[in-house]
Amino acid sequence: MPPRIWIPGASTASTTNKHLTSRTRRREALSLYREILRTAKHFHWADEKTGEPWNKLLKQQARKEFDEAKQETDPLIIARLLVTGRDCVQQVQNRFNEATQVAWKRIEEDSKRR
Numbered sequence: 001m002p003p004r005i006w007i008p009g010a011s012t013a014s015t016t017n018k019h020l021t022s023r024t025r026r027r028e029a030l031s032l033y034r035e036i037l038r039t040a041k042h043f044h045w046a047d048e049k050t051g052e053p054w055n056k057l058l059k060q061q062a063r064k065e066f067d068e069a070k071q072e073t074d075p076l077i078i079a080r081l082l083v084t085g086r087d088c089v090q091q092v093q094n095r096f097n098e099a100t101q102v103a104w105k106r107i108e109e110d111s112k113r114r
Contacts, residue, residue: 025078029066032085036062039093 040062043054050057072078 025075025082028082029078032082032089033062033066035089036085039089039096042096 037059040055040058043058046053047057069078069081072081
């Protein structure tokens with residue numbers, strides 16, 4: 001069965017709304033939060049302005065944003081927050097992996113020159 005898009009006021013709202021239960025939203029939010037924490041662990045360098053480690057700053061910011069969104073009750077806004085959060089984490093992970101690959105290639109090229 002193809003995925004369905006929930007349309008407010010449509011007659012199929014009761015069948016698609018079952019996927020947006022509070023339990024599912026909580027599980028997705030917890031999964032996203034854990035993924036953010038796992039990703040933040042890889043940022044070992046310090047902020048140039050404050051000297052504070054980036055992983056600590058990222059963890060604090062993630063906690064702050066999750067606490068702010070904790071009071072949200074609208075399922076559509078919660079779903080949008082979760083999708084946006086997943087997309088942002090994925091983009092950061094992709095950029096980090098690309099930068100790591102470029103750095104390793106440069107290290108290999110430098111070591112061949114010697």
